[in-house]
Amino acid sequence: MDANAARNEFDQVNQVRALDPNEEAVYRYDGSEQQGIRAAKPWKTDPNHFKKVYVSSVALVKMSMHAHSGGDLEVMGLMQGKVEGESLIILDSFALPVEGTETRVNASNEANEYIVSYLEEAKTAGRLENAIGWYHSHPGYGCWLSGIDVSTQMINQQFQEPWVAVVIDPKRTVASGKVDIGAFRTYPKEYKPEHSRESAYQTIPLEKVEDFGVHADAYYSLDVSYFKSSLDTQLLDDLWKRYWVEVLSQSPVTQEQEYMSKQMRDVGGKAERMIRRGKDKGNSSKMAQGKEGNAMEWPFKDASKMSIELSLGLLSQSTRRSLL
């Protein structure tokens, strides 16, 4: 076998591909094109204009790790990117030096100075894209926008368009073994969506239910996808082949015990409320038609979700024990 044939075979077996800059065009930033889009403002005529968000691999990993580093406190950062049609492309992200609490986080004046300075420095290093949105974490209570988040996003949509809000739940990320992420845009104040949002059910802690319900129709969620470069693919493939076993070493059963306990307490609280309301005959019909809708199902759904997460954790522990 000659060298070329051997090489071709190797390329085929190992799926080696030469990089082609045209294939990575999504990473290219055309300032004048973006300026044109900002001037045309297609989102002004259609409040639902943006439908998708594409997050780059590096931005996703950065945001996930930053969210996790905050522990029980909310953290916050900005995302840089561009617009392509009805999609927002998140090319990169950076963390902000903002101290949040367990329930809220907001940028201060100091953070605003940081943002301006960071973006300027990024441009000198060759990252030309502008800030296109913000992200923050909701440790343990899911991806949605609270009343404060809605206000923040609305203001930014007035003055910073195009702008998107991304929420990451680091606790649920660890518990489910998958990045828990959501992307949202608010509607203009005067706008009433034709149909109430019908999104997939998600567990909302009892103390947050009201905040969630009141603002649920003030915004909509965008479909979130990820993308990676050819080089990312090759590097990660190799990394994964070598270190996949380590994945089994993590388990929500051992790593997020406090979160799991909180979840159980929350299910208990919801079940208790369900029983209380059930006994209150006068409220029975209201409950069925009220804002909380089919609240009877919540504890069951949450318990089911929790049992799946626990089962997955136990399964990974069991697999690891069998293999190693």
Place this chain on the structure above:
Amino acid sequence: MSADRSQNQDPPVNPVPPSGWTCSLHALAVLSISDHWTRYITRPEGLDRPLVGILLGKTVGEGHVEVWASFEVGVCSEGEVRVQESALNARRSQFYQVYPDWEAVGWYELGGGKDQEDNQKRGMEGMVRMNELKKQMHELLDDPLHLHLPLGLPIPDSGDTKTTSSGWTDLSERIRQSMWGYPDLRVLTERGDVSAGKQEASEGRVKAQPVEVKMVMSGVEKIAVDDVMMRAHPARRVKEADGPRGSGKEEEETESAVVEGLKQQKSALEALGRNIRLLASFVEDIHFRQDGGSSEVSGKEAALLWDIASIAHLDPPLPSSLSPTSPLCVCDTNMGALSPSRSFPNCITSSRKGGENETRSWSSEPSS
């Protein structure tokens, strides 16, 4: 047949013995560097200067460096190659504000593969310029680690342009080499042997020595990388992904294994959710009925109960305390309740199959 790795591996590049230093390189740092490279190749105007970045992390104990992240820095190439010092310091302090535990532990340079090959391509002038850069890095960073990634960047001054086909072949080759062993990433330290102390290094008496590299991922990092591996579109398909999916052969192939499994899991979870919803409705109905003083079972309840039992494959479906003797309600699983007659939960259901009525009964005892 796969190619013989031992034949394709090159002889050791650096005969200098290991430094005693070890390095944990996190996936985020690798992805950041990869991002730096990808952005470089997509620039229409190209760049005639080296790609340089700073490695952020921690020095843990004696002789171990953990590299968590990185950021790129601009390089001026007018006359001599120099990092834009003010920009570097500004960005470094910005990272410290968010991650106060991190420090700039080193720097990386995206360059060609072998030293020998590099030297030939660069020529003496190029080498001198790179040495100036290294010297500057020593001044700016305290005992830097030097990560040299063999990504096959066409070397400045070599006459190559990044768009030539030979450049890309070269790149593919270099990536392949790096795939064969991460120690080939040639992380070097100029800190000197751990036992030799820093004095020698600062005096420039110690040559760069290879560092043992281990790729690592934290818990959340693994999850995010896993998501990227399984769910991320290749960059070239971002626009196409807006349209109907599955149009490309490659995408279909990628989807076939992983996504199919995920779809099945999703479907199973949806089924589980439906069952729980059924159970919830049933409990709700019973609860309100009992509060109202009625012990009768409605047709709706009976139908729900049947659905739950049939989904759960209960056979025998009822606890022994429940008598199987008398059919207490008859319901049609296709059409809803027909005739609820007595108390929960003994039930005979009739369902139509092929136009004929088929009667099925539950029993907690073995049928005779």
